[in-house]
Amino acid sequence: MTLTFFRKRRRLPWVGSLGVLLGALVLAAAACGPGGEPGAIHILTTDGEVNPVMERYIDRGIDNAEKHQANAVVIRLDTPGGLSTSMEAIVKRILAADVPVIVYVWPPGGRAASAGTFITMAAHVAAMAPSTRIGAAHPVGAGGEDIQGTLNDKVTNDAVALIKSIAHQRGRNEQWAEDAVRKSVSIFQDEAVQLNVVDMVANDLPSLLTQVDGRTVELPQRETVLATRNAPLVYNDMNVVENFLDLISDPNITFLLLSLGGLALVYEIVAPGHIFPGVFGAIALIIAFFSLSVLPFNWAGLALILVAFILFVLELFVTSHGILGIGGVVALILGGLLLTNGNPSEFQVSKWLIYGLAAGMGAFFLFVVTSIIRVRRMPAVVTTTLVGRQAVARSPLDPSGMVFLDGEYWSATVEEGSVEPGERVVVTGMHGLRLTVSKQKGVDDG
DSSP: OOOBOOOOOOOOTTGGGGOHHHHHHHHHHHHOOOOOOTTOEEEEEEESOBOHHHHHHHHHHHHHHHHTTOSEEEEEEEBOOBBHHHHHHHHHHHHTOSSOEEEEEOSTTOEEETHHHHHHHHSSEEEEOTTOEEEOOOOBOTTSOOOOHHHHHHHHHHHHHHHHHHHHHHTOOHHHHHHHHHTOOEEEHHHHHHTTSSSEEOSSHHHHHHHHTTOEEEOSSOEEEOOOTTOOEEEOOOOHHHHHHHHHTSHHHHHHHHHHHHHHHHHHHHSTTOHHHHHHHHHHHHHHHHHHTTSOOOHHHHHHHHHHHHHHHHHHHSOOTTHHHHHHHHHHHHHHHHHTTTSOGGGSOOHHHHHHHHHHHHHIIIIIIHHHHHHHHSOOOOOGGGTTOEEEESSOBSSEEEEEETTEEEEEEESSSOBOTTOEEEEEEEETTEEEEEEOTTOOOO
16 A cells, blocks of 8 residues: 545534534543553554554653653554545654654554654654565555656655655664665565664564663763663553444444444434434434544545435435425435545445445335335225224213323213213224214223
């Protein structure tokens, strides 16, 4: 995977208001972290694409290490690359850190490709495990395609300037860094040490901490000497919220939550009284909006998805002969395509998921929901099965009034005499929607 550049989008500023409890959980989790005595080594582990979740995690980890006066932070890194904006934020955080940051490409067989190359070279100490590789950092378009013309020159030159400045600051091989961007060169760990791309090869974490012990590191405001041999270790892994964010930051999951949540709420509107669809729909939409807070997205796509469900609801109550429903399906497809348009291919909604879900929802509204509406609009059918049933007078029957039968009020006429409210009667016949009843004495009120 190569480093992907794209225009940074605004994120939802009001997402937290959609779920107070969820927002409180996020704040609580973001504020907490393992402690550790001063001089400890804090260990972070990142495995996956460079995205806003990794950015937040590394920022929190370095903050926690600075707060507890750690001797160093070790970031165990294994990534195929990812978003340029997240990479740049991580690089800035490492360069500004007031605690030494060691990036360790790990485990064996792992890699620091594309955006991971920038992060590794930004570290105060860069190390690699056996059978790992680094490089292949040429920028590509949002869909993974080559960038053409002047735009290619712009993004490539900008990436080259960034990685060369990082290499220069850390005293590493500037020419190789430029080649990694311009030519997508990639090398394994021994070559990386020989070419002065990284500082060392370490078989495992204890070996790494032994090798860097006594090394002088220059921080923004001071110099410090690493004392890592036999130092206590503090493992600061992703917390529950960060793992949850990492899970739902998949755009396919976000689109599913938006679509299924909207569908559940529409069903609740059509057939009220079912608790589960309404609860599920509300929760699904809150989680979907929360996931958009860590995903680059297009406002037009989100608006089209919301419009799609408005059209679906209107189709149920307005006679349009299917035009509104078809419009809803079209809006849902366009919304899914635009929601993550311009993102890298791995951060886009699958087209097959969009088409399949739109087809399924179209079928749902065509057959299921329309059937529910048709049944609800049918006139009430009264059958003679009510004859012989007992009812309770709700008003005086002298001779006509109201009775209560099976949870419903009926107009009724007593055959003989009169009936007081609360007395039991028996249905003897029906004329349209009016019952004929007879007063029964001695009937058991139970």
